Amino acid sequence: MPAVLLNLCAIIVYAVVLIFSNTRKRFWLKLVGFCGLVIGLVLVSALIGGMYPKNAWIINIFGKIAQWSPIAWYLVDVMFIMNFVGEFRTLKTENANVPRQRFLVSILGVLAIAAVVFTITTGKLLVNESDSQYDWRKDTAVQAQRLVWLAGGARTFVDSEGDSLHYLLIKPQNYDKQKKYPLVVCLPYGGYEAGAAELLSTDGRRSTYPAFIFVPYCPEGEGWGGIPGCASLDLLVYETISALTEPGIDVKRRYVTGVSRGGYGTWQFICSRPDMFAAAMPVCGGGDPELASKIVNMPIWAFHGANDKNVPVSGSRDIISAIKKAGGHPRYTEYPDEAHNIWDKVSDTPGLWNWLFAQKRE
Numbered sequence: 001m002p003a004v005l006l007n008l009c010a011i012i013v014y015a016v017v018l019i020f021s022n023t024r025k026r027f028w029l030k031l032v033g034f035c036g037l038v039i040g041l042v043l044v045s046a047l048i049g050g051m052y053p054k055n056a057w058i059i060n061i062f063g064k065i066a067q068w069s070p071i072a073w074y075l076v077d078v079m080f081i082m083n084f085v086g087e088f089r090t091l092k093t094e095n096a097n098v099p100r101q102r103f104l105v106s107i108l109g110v111l112a113i114a115a116v117v118f119t120i121t122t123g124k125l126l127v128n129e130s131d132s133q134y135d136w137r138k139d140t141a142v143q144a145q146r147l148v149w150l151a152g153g154a155r156t157f158v159d160s161e162g163d164s165l166h167y168l169l170i171k172p173q174n175y176d177k178q179k180k181y182p183l184v185v186c187l188p189y190g191g192y193e194a195g196a197a198e199l200l201s202t203d204g205r206r207s208t209y210p211a212f213i214f215v216p217y218c219p220e221g222e223g224w225g226g227i228p229g230c231a232s233l234d235l236l237v238y239e240t241i242s243a244l245t246e247p248g249i250d251v252k253r254r255y256v257t258g259v260s261r262g263g264y265g266t267w268q269f270i271c272s273r274p275d276m277f278a279a280a281m282p283v284c285g286g287g288d289p290e291l292a293s294k295i296v297n298m299p300i301w302a303f304h305g306a307n308d309k310n311v312p313v314s315g316s317r318d319i320i321s322a323i324k325k326a327g328g329h330p331r332y333t334e335y336p337d338e339a340h341n342i343w344d345k346v347s348d349t350p351g352l353w354n355w356l357f358a359q360k361r362e
Contacts, residue, residue, distance in 0.1 A: 005047065011073075012040035028083035032076050043069050071123035078119070081112040144192040147215060150201055154217065157240040165236045166217035168192060169246070170201055172210035180250040182357060183212045185241065185277075187224050187258030187265040192217060195343045196257045196281075209357050212249055214241065224258070224265020225272070226287065234268055238276065252361045257281035259343055260311060267319060270295050279359035283346050284308060286315020292322035299359045300330035303346045305338035331355075 018024070018033030046069070085108045148154060151168035158164045172181045186197035197215045199205055216237050218224070225232035241254070254277050258266045263285020270280045271291040279299040300323070304316040313334065320332045333349065335342055346352070 005044065008040050008044050008047075011036055012044075015040060026083055026086065028079045028086060032079045032083075035072070035076055035079070039069050039073050068123075068127065071119065071127070074119050074123070075116065078112050078115045081108055081115065084108055085112070140193045143198045147192050147194075147197055147201060147213075151215075157236070157243060159236060159239050163236055165233060165240050167240060168197075168213070168215040168217075169244070170197070170213040170215075171246070172212060172248075173203070173206040174210070175248070177247045179248055180253075181211050181248050182253035182255060182278075183214055183241070183244075183249050183251075185214045185216075185237075185254065185256040185269070187256065187262030187269075188215060188218045189259055189261040190218050190220065194262060195259055195347065199347050205353075209353055211357070212246065214244075216240065218261065223261045225268030226264035226285070227261065230261075232268070234265065234272060237269075238273055241276065253278050253357075253359070254361075255279045255281070255356055255359065257283070257356075258285065259283040260285065260340070263311065264315075270298050270300070274298055278361035279356055281352075281356060282316070283343065284311045284316075284340055286311060287319035289318045289322035292319055292328070293326045296323060296326045296328035298328070298330075299355075300328075301333070301352065301355060302330060303333045303342060303349075304335075305340060305342045306334055306336045307339045310340040 015033045015036030018029050019037065023029040024033070085105055088105045088108070147168055147170065151170045154166045154168055156164050156166050175181075184196065184200060186194035186200075188194040188197075192215050194215050197213050200209060200211065200213055216224075216233065218233075221231065222233055223230040224237070225234040256266050256269045256277050257280065258264075260283070263282040264287075265285070266280050266282035267285050267287030270277050271287060271294055274294050274297075277298070279301075280295075281301050281303075283303045284305065285302075302316050302320060304311075304313045306313050316332065316334070320330055323330050333346075335345060338345065
């Protein structure tokens with residue numbers, strides 16, 4: 001944030017110079033100055049306002065400003081082109097060079113028009129994509145808040161070395177301490193954002209599949225293992241799960257699932273602690289084929305999109321192939337026309353949840 005604000009301040013200073021120095025004599029440069037000043041001030045206000053929001057509608061306004069202002073700033077380049085056109089027209093050249101001068105002016109004029117069309121068209125596409133991402137993030141944030149509410153607030157586990165893990169534990173609907181329930185470990189791709197937890201915590205699913213839902217908190221820049229260069233919290237999660245004291249947790253029916261970062265973590269968890277889990281459902285993840293022999297008897301149903309650009313589909317293909325070569329029989333569903341966002345298709349797979357909750361570790 002300090003770097004962003006410093007950059008915006010530099011834009012404002014630059015704009016002021018264009019307005020009040022000798023460049024103000026050039027119409028297009030002066031216009032650049034006014035546009036830059038307005039855009040810079042608006043963005044600074046949006047950033048500061050976004051840090052201290054009071055109402056949801058304010059956040060929405062600032063979100064729109066943050067989307068469109070940079071695109072408006074890109075149009076400043078067109079004003080510079082128009083200034084160069086003006087410069088060419090005022091040059092005092094020999095008569096022999098006039099045709100060449102007019103040719104250059106024409107070329108710059110065409111470039112200016114093309115730049116405007118390209119910027120607006122591309123900008124619209126980027127804004128549409130940004131809108132969908134913005135709406136998705138708002139929705140996942142709301143879902144995460146709902147999970148926190150259902151869990152009665154976040155808990156914290158502290159190990160013997162002082163390391164801590166925040167987590168949610170949602171109890172089964174109509175919880176009876178005398179009964180046994182499976183524990184579903186839902187690994188988020190960030191924060192408490194876990195698709196399986198969101199789905200299994202709905203009223204209909206809670207009544208059909210009564211279970212404890214465990215969601216560890218994923219801090220930014222960390223993960224669950226399996227991703228090179230990303231700090232792993234897997235050992236801390238294992239300790240937390242082992243330390244759960246709620247009566248009714250069936251240790252023979254502990255399942256793990258996750259999407260993307262959580263998908264990598266799912267493979268990591270069952271490969272490093274196959275004794276802890278009865279089944280796994282990794283989505284858009286990847287595992288180490290060298291560890292396949294450890295999970296030949298593990299019930300696994302993995303999913304991936306063939307066109308995934310975020311997580312290479314080879315991450316799932318390779319370990320599934322290695323498990324089969326080692327004598328295992330994992331299930332694998334690959335969507336030939338899908339990319340990374342396949343959770344909706346996965347969650348609607350016929351028989352998926354019945355399969356998961358039927359698994360039990362011997």
